Amino acid sequence: MKSYVQRENPGVNLPALRGHNAALVLDLLRAAGETGISRLELAERTGLTPQAVSKITARLRAEGLAAEAGRRASTGGKPRTVLRLVPGAGHAVGLHLDRDELTAVLVDLTGTVVAERRAPLAFGAGARAVVEAAAEEVRELLGAGAGAGAGAAGRGDGGAGPVSGVGVSGVGVALPGPLDHAEGVLHRVTGYPEWDGFPLRDALAERLGLPVTVDKDTNAAALGLALAGAADSFAYVHLGTGLGAGLVLGGVVHRGARTGAGEFGHQVLQLDGPRCECGDRGCVEALCLAAVARGEFEEAARVLGTAAGNLVGLLDIDRVLLGGRTVFAAEDLFVRGVGAVVAERVRRGGGGGGASAPVSVPVDLAPGGERAVAEGAAQLVLAPVFGRADVAFPGRR
Numbered sequence: 404m405k406s407y408v409q410r411e412n413p414g415v416n417l418p419a420l421r422g423h424n425a426a427l428v429l430d431l432l433r434a435a436g437e438t439g440i441s442r443l444e445l446a447e448r449t450g451l452t453p454q455a456v457s458k459i460t461a462r463l464r465a466e467g468l469a470a471e472a473g474r475r476a477s478t479g480g481k482p483r484t485v486l487r488l489v490p491g492a493g494h495a496v497g498l499h500l501d502r503d504e505l506t507a508v509l510v511d512l513t514g515t516v517v518a519e520r521r522a523p524l525a526f527g528a529g530a531r532a533v534v535e536a537a538a539e540e541v542r543e544l545l546g547a548g549a550g551a552g553a554g555a556a557g558r559g560d561g562g563a564g565p566v567s568g569v570g571v572s573g574v575g576v577a578l579p580g581p582l583d584h585a586e587g588v589l590h591r592v593t594g595y596p597e598w599d600g601f602p603l604r605d606a607l608a609e610r611l612g613l614p615v616t617v618d619k620d621t622n623a624a625a626l627g628l629a630l631a632g633a634a635d636s637f638a639y640v641h642l643g644t645g646l647g648a649g650l651v652l653g654g655v656v657h658r659g660a661r662t663g664a665g666e667f668g669h670q671v672l673q674l675d676g677p678r679c680e681c682g683d684r685g686c687v688e689a690l691c692l693a694a695v696a697r698g699e700f701e702e703a704a705r706v707l708g709t710a711a712g713n714l715v716g717l718l719d720i721d722r723v724l725l726g727g728r729t730v731f732a733a734e735d736l737f738v739r740g741v742g743a744v745v746a747e748r749v750r751r752g753g754g755g756g757g758a759s760a761p762v763s764v765p766v767d768l769a770p771g772g773e774r775a776v777a778e779g780a781a782q783l784v785l786a787p788v789f790g791r792a793d794v795a796f797p798g799r800r
């Protein structure tokens with residue numbers, strides 16, 4: 404287990420911060436895994452008093468979130484009781500709404516997938532039809548989760564109304580942007596102007612009877628990857644039916660002042676290039692998808708690498724991770740092609756360091772495969788429980 408002290412976000416012994424302190428303890432329990440962690444270690448790493456830790460862990464045990472994991476020898480005293488997180492004590496749904504496909508996962512408190520569903524989706528059929536399809540898939544997913552012993556109930560009223568989800572904290576929804584993450588409202592999704600202004604979060608929450616959080620697909624994936632320790636600062640670049648990027652800078656998911664950051668696909672590379680569905684010309688997305696349509700994957704990788712190199716030069720990030728179904732269709736080609744362009748950009752000094760202090764910015768395939776966005780969407784619900792809503796790993800840097 405990796406040891407760390409959460410000095411940037413210490414616990415405070417004030418009644419008003421009981422939820423905050425419990426999140427610190429829960430996060431350490433989750434990080435400890437099955438081997439567990441003692442109350443003394445919890446106190447040392449959170450900065451809380453042993454008395455405060457005892458009260459918090461007693462409450463967590465009473466709520467079924469924590470349990471004993473055995474005893475550990477101590478130096479000069481009686482063996483210490485070790486505590487662990489109970490993974491099945493809570494669950495979250497992650498929903499990836501792509502332009503033509505829906506992926507839904509049910510995960511436990513550790514982020515382990517316990518049930519999964521995939522179904523075709525007609526994003527252009529309109530907001531109401533998509534909400535109905537999504538709600539139905541969530542109902543089916545929770546029914547499958549209950550059958551797998553996940554502690555989630557199935558349908559509510561025969562499939563027509565809210566669902567009951569024992570142990571389900573909420574639903575995280577990830578889909579193409581732009582959108583307002585704070586309000587859960589969509590803007591002009593490229594190619595689908597009819598979605599502009601639709602309150603997806605509230606509409607789906609009303610349909611399901613569960614809390615809903617909405618974010619861009621790339622941000623959700625980036626959050627999940629950051630929680631897994633991908634890097635301190637990195638870009639997740641997603642090339643599927645569209646193109647976008649999720650940014651993690653200094654351990655924090657960067658959404659921007661209006662939560663619109665990461666519209667990577669609409670940076671212009673060719674002023675007189677082909678018309679993009681956003682209305683501009685020569686966007687990276689238009690150039691990449693046109694090359695893919697022609698079967699010219701090497702050209703698509705070159706264009707994508709040029710755009711990724713711009714990010715490296717602008718933000719001085721540590722790593723680039725590639726994902727999306729188009730990338731997965733030619734994994735090695737995209738990793739090599741994008742990596743070569745980025746390496747050349749860095750070699751010329753466009754990614755920090757320069758000739759006197761050479762650096763490398765690795766380009767890799769994002770772990771998680773085509774399920775990475777849906778799993779990241781579930782973390783939109785779970786991460787705040789562990790005090791990680793935006794800051795992925797502040798105490799581990």
